[in-house]
Amino acid sequence: MAKRVVVIASGETERRALPHLLRHLGEQGALVDEPIRTPSRNRAITAENACRLVLSAWYEKPPIDQPDKFVILLDADAKDPQDVVARFEEDLMATAVGHRVPVPILTVAAKWHLEAWFFACAASLREYLGRDLGNIDTSQPDEIVNPKRHLIHLLKAGRGEIYTARVAEEIAERLSVYSAQELRRSPSFARFESAVRNGPKPA
Known part of the structure; x- marks a missing residue:
């Protein structure tokens, strides 16, 4: 039986792009609930608003349809992802969610952004993009400093477009038709995918 997974992320870009990047998991028994849940008014994720989103998703369905798991995706930016996750989980467990939701709530941080x-x-x-990627070293994608800034520049130079959530969705849809193996070259994506697909928390 497929697991129903609710993903909580930080904004419109994630809300539109993540379903495409995770679509292959449906064949592996993990059905990602859509839409991706995000804080209102493009606010950053905090323990408090994540708690509200989890409780809302938990209680909006009858018991037979309640989620089997929640996965919260944070942006670490230049910070250590493990530190970001540890602090967030400590704050989250201090909210009501730890006492009211009896299914796993996993937290993963993207190094910089999903870009x-x-x-x-x-x-x-x-x-x-219709152009090369310049001197960006893509062999270690999580180590690219401020990848969103690079993508904005490349998009403007290559297609004459402004980077928006709609464009992020188009890119994600394009990438989703290829093997997820390429995406796993990003360790933070691999951890996120593992959290969505598997039961135990990824290392």
Whole structure:
């Protein structure tokens, strides 16, 4: 029986892009609930608003349809992802959610933003942009400093477009038709995918 997974992320870009990046997991028994849950008014995720989103998703369905798991995706930016996750989980467990929701709530941090995941699929990204990626080293996508800034520049130079959530969705949809193996070149994507697909918390 498929597991129903609710993903909570930080904004419109994630809300539109993540369903495409995770679609392959449906064949592996993990059904990601749509839409992706995000804080209102493009606020950053905090323990408090994550608690509200979890409780809302938990109680909006009858017991037979309640989620089997929640996965919260944070942006670590330049900080250590493990530190970001540890602090967030400590704050989250201090809210009411730990006492009221009896299913796993996993937290994963993307190094910088999910734009680093796009660079993991360098060939597909070049095809979408219609140009090369310049001197960006895509062999370690999570180590690209401020990948969103690079993507904004490349998009403007290659397609004359402004980077928006709609564009992020188009890129994610393009990448999703290829093997998820390329995306797993980003360790943070691999951890996120594992959290969504598997029961235990990824290392």
